[in-house]
Amino acid sequence: MTKFDVAIVGGGPGGYVSAIRAAKLGLSVALVEGRDLGGTCLNRGCIPSKTLLKNAEVINQIKDAKKFGIQVDSYSLELKTMINRKNQVIQQLQNGINSLLKANKIKLYSGYGTVDNQKIITVDTGEKTEKLEAESIILANGSKPFVPNLPGLNEVPYYTSDTIFDIEEVPEHLVIVGGGVIGLEIACIFQSLGTKVEIVEMADRIIPAEDKEAADYLANELKRKGIGMHTSAKVLELKKDKKTVVKLEKDGKETSLETDSVLVSVGREPNLTGLNDLSINYEGKFVKVDKSMQTNVKGIYAIGDLIGGYQLAHAASEEGIRAVSHILGETHPKDFIMPRCIYTFPEIASVGMTEEQAKAAGYQVKAQKVDLAANGKGIASAENSGFMKIISEEKYGEILGVVLAGAHVTEMISQATSFMYLEGTVEELEDMIFPHPTLAEGMFEAAAKWLDKGIHY
Amino acid sequence: MRELTYLEAVREAMSQEMRQNEDVFILGEDIGVYGGAFGVTRGMIEEFGPERIRNTPISESGIAGAAVGAALTGMRPILELQFSDFITIAMDQMVNQAAKIRYMYGGKGKVPMVLRTPSGSGTGAAAQHSQSLEAWVAHVPGLKVVQPSTAHDVKGLLKAAMDDDNPVIFYEHKLLYKTKGDVPEEQYSIPLGKADIKREGTDVTIVATAIMVHRALEAAEELEKEGISAEVVDPRTLVPLDTETIIQSVSKTSRLVVVHEAVKRGGYGAEIASMIAESEAFDYLDAPIKRLGGASSPIPYNPELEKMHVPQVPDIIQAVKETLNKA
Amino acid sequence: MAKEIFMPKLSSTMEVGTLLQWFKEEGDSVEMGEPLFEIMTDKINIEVESYEEGILLKKYFKVDDEVEVNACIGYIGEAGEKVPDNPPAASEESESVENVQEEASAEGQEQTVSTDSDQEENKDGKVRATPAARRISRENDLSLSAISGSGPNGRVHQQDVEAALVAGVIAVTPLAEKIAADHGIDLNQITGTGARGKIEKQDVLSYLEKADEISKETESEPAERIKLKGLRKAVADKMVQSVQSIPHVTLTSDVDMTNVIDLRKSLLPVIEKDTGYRLSFTEVIIKATANALMKHPKLNASLIGDEIVMNNEVNIGLAVAVDNGLIVPSIKNVNQKGLAALTQTSKELGKKARENKLKPDEMRGSTFTISNLGMYAIDAFTPIINGPETAILGVGRIVEKPVVVDGELTARPMMVLSLSFDHRAIDGAPAAAFLTDLKANLENPYSLLV
């Protein structure tokens, strides 16, 4: 039986990043992956959605070209080519991961693994079973779409994020159950492809975990684009008629939507494959860990979607790095400063606390929002919709959170993250120089306004 | 470029000027056929004739007085004193007449003359023929004082001196006469009052005059090997003094060593040192200012003692190191 | 031949001296009478001048070293002379040691005595630094006194200041800096956990938390911590030594001051006219004490080693509070002085003490000490003996108190005298007899004329 310093179960952004980091720091590493390297993120998540969102963006630009004085008489869509491109992107990135694993001499086991308390992993490669042993194990099993037990759901065809990126025909009508990040991004893709999209969300607003102003702003923008929005609406039942009928209850009234396709995106649940023999503790459905990512079984760590929490690829990676650091004896008492991006049109990006969270945490909060309507670069590129908001505590000007809404904001949130990470305060943000014209200037303006020194606001 | 000796450069400066300016003439002891004590005017009498290369009796006071008179009448005399030590005899003419007339007559008269004279030790000429008395004349308002250190500088500075409407005391160092350097053929003028940075450096400023410029450069070369970067500033003219260049240099390097051959006590180095202490460079000083000068004794005849009397390269090196706490 | 330099013995109680600074480096030439080094004794800081001329060949001790008196601390001689690598063993009171003392005290006028707080200021003002070093430290709000100079005689150069600046640069995030500033925390006290030791918010908060815990443990956080040093330390050491080695007994007695008040009233203008100084009760008490001491010489004795030394002179030490401690100038031959001379001497010494201008001689040789707290609302206290003396008198305030005089209750200006004595040298009875006589002297001051 081969023995490793660390064995990692799951080759998603949590698992493979941990593996490389551990190897770089001199540990012998095994990585067990039952399906595709890159996990959800690369194969069925971040990357496919971002690839197709790019297609959607191009379509939107063509549609918008007229207002820039460019007449595009006609265009047609080839879904097949789009999906192929997506697959090529995945392939390229997967090859990249593969060669990184090789370069770092990480032993890859292809097959599902079963882990026991003695830190022995049994891998079923299809042809045979292999056993390996490790000092420490990092569980990075990830998650899969949660499919709720809705009456009639099994009688109708439906998509999840696992299947929809391989769709063969552009549907005429798509009802998305669940107005979270995944649902909204897919809504934007199909809206651009010409599908009539309707979102059904049980809560009173979409993306309920995000800043309310951002959520309201995004809801309005999506509605303006023609996406149907049913909030505080509960799916009662699905029925197969000629089409699929989705019965809803909204404001105490029953309505129904007729559609030719349905996407279920109401959340994700952990992959618990191979964890049955372990006496690890759970918190709800997810594996419970401490600040160092260790489970109650010493030497067994869990990270990423498996432990719930942020459910973001970079969160999974960072948690994995933290687990490796802990294995090597380092401790990281610091809290994560986690950026969160939503790649809809327009985009929403945020980091740190929302205004509501900051207040709940007992801070003397002062938030300042600056609208991008007057932003020079925004106007020049007809992308001046959105806002930038700084959530700070009053005494020291500590930046507790930043919310950005508008075009390209996912590329700008890292500025805010840097500031928070390096513990800059509103004063330094105001003092620093932003190039003109850029959308990012909004951040300076928000800081200046926060200090009552605004130039344009 | 063409090389000339310092001596040839002096001669060329005068000859070129005399060819184009009828008012310029030279007077002095034995400057005619003999060519002067050091041979500076050798051959000039052949070109310009005895009218313009005038031999005089041995009477420095008389020569100086004649020059002042000639200058007052519109001539531009150059007078040569065989040894700068003898300026003492010409002193009344220079100090009380030449230096004062333009001032006392409200500018109605002027004294455009150059007193050229060899100074310094190193030739075994003993106590009465080796001194550096430039501080005396530098003390007198109305006189300009020039101390060129290279062949190039001496030609340009002499042109400027001849062009100047005021009496100029022009010190030529005896040991420099034979030194060579690139000298342009055409006439050129180096303005009086413009110092020259002979070598750039960052750690210490050495302000050196005349022959000491060369010793300072040699010292700087040695110091460089030990990682000490010395800047060598040659003021070139003591009056007027280019304070700006020195102040800037000292502000940059934070250390100052002043080197001259004249006796240290009451020497011009004291003027430079106090000028720096009074200037904005003060706040940049990071070590006490050092002065190197001649010993407080007459110049000895014994060649070894004569050498010891004045600063030599090792002395400069030592002084620099002291300012850097590396001695 | 090279001459030894000794740690001088500047008072009968001095056992060690602390080297505060050397004014010369090895190899420097030294003139006779030039200050050579500065020491701190149990009483004073003093510059010691050289009694030899030549080259300082050897320094065996460095700043802050404590050196026993009469120990050889260095050599002066001619350049190149050989001297031992290690200090020779401390010599017994040899001839040359005597000489050092003589020299040191003869040069008394030049020797300055100062309290420690003053000392620091002086040093600050006297820092050797180049103009450039001064400019840069000025621009950076850096105190030159905190910088050690690399130049000759410790001269501070630009590079020293720059090095100090670099060393002083603390990596801190803006937020952490603000929080620390807000709580008045010196960042030097915080260890940063960020990249390359950068101080982050959490580090400041942890520090605050810890400080909080400590202050909870100690109930209240002291406003300031002051290190015992200089005069304060000298006083502290002396007090501990006295209390630990001397069995103190304190007697108190009430004194009716009516007649002293009258006496003072009548003599005040006379003495003021005579000396320009105002007679105070202190001088009358000193006079009365000296008188009593003459009658009770045991109380005027010193206990040195295992000998009781009966002193010929009656020299009374007067405890004077100065900025950072306590100094005891000594009034010589009190028994031979009238009230006018006493007033003048005691006023002048008091002034000098407060201005730190006392000469060592003026602080030496007391045989009995008086500590007067009469200007405060203090009646009696237990004064600590100023060794090697054997007794000390504490003087309380004069306050009207009800007393029974001739069977009638009346108010009289009363004062409590507290006499502490060394029970090794003096027993209770003689001490009591002394105090009783002293009380009688004060209640009938005219007896002093007898």
Ligand SMILES: Cc1cc2nc3c(=O)[nH]c(=O)nc-3n(C[C@H](O)[C@H](O)[C@H](O)COP(=O)(O)OP(=O)(O)OC[C@H]3O[C@@H](n4cnc5c(N)ncnc54)[C@H](O)[C@@H]3O)c2cc1C
């Ligand atoms: C449509 C969509 C869009 C998304 N977009 C973004 C985005 O833009 N940005 C972002 O940050 N996040 C995004 N996410 C979330 C992101 O994909 C996940 O947070 C991330 O993939 C979690 O990484 P992980 O390593 O924890 O798990 P996963 O990526 O789920 O990887 C787990 C891997 O473990 C393997 N595995 C499980 N059990 C075993 C076993 N017993 N033995 C062997 N192998 C096993 C699985 O096959 C899988 O490959 C998106 C998700 C979806 C669905």
